[in-house]
Amino acid sequence: MAEVELLLPKEYGYVVLVLVLYGCVNVWMAIQVGKARRKYKVMYPIMYATAADTKDHNLFNCVQRGHQNSLEMMPVFFLLMVLGGIRHPLVSASLGLFYTVTRIFYFKGYSTGEPKNRLSIGKFNFLAMLGLMICTISFGVHLLRA
DSSP states (O other), X not given: OHHHHHHSOTTXXXXXXXXXXXXXXXXXXXXXXXXXXXXXXXXXXXXXXXXXXXXXXXXXXXXXXXXXXXXXXXXXXXXXXXXXXXXXXHHHHHHHHHHHHHHHHHHHHHTTTOGGGGGTTGGGHHHHHHHHHHHHHHHHHHHHHO
């Protein structure tokens, strides 16, 4: 364990904590989808409801889609956090926290049943992602120059 501690800056702990926070947010979103399944009577294994499944198919689909989009983006977010955070732990953790908060707004906006509502504050998650890409590129360039 001492070897890992020597390789990573102490501040990398913030990166780890933000990743755990995002995992918790993801679980919260999954619970919201489960509640929507019960409320709109959309049973498994149906991923997206149709009018034949429930009259509120659009409301359910918006909740489901908000979570699904977050799942689609999670691998890229995690990769950029883990790698960019090695060289820039405080910047990456800050950007990751900002990303996590904007994903909550994205999900809550989408869950209204009006997809455009996801973009009010949720659209700013792409700024955080851009910042994380820059941190990761900086880390890669640093490795090549070392």
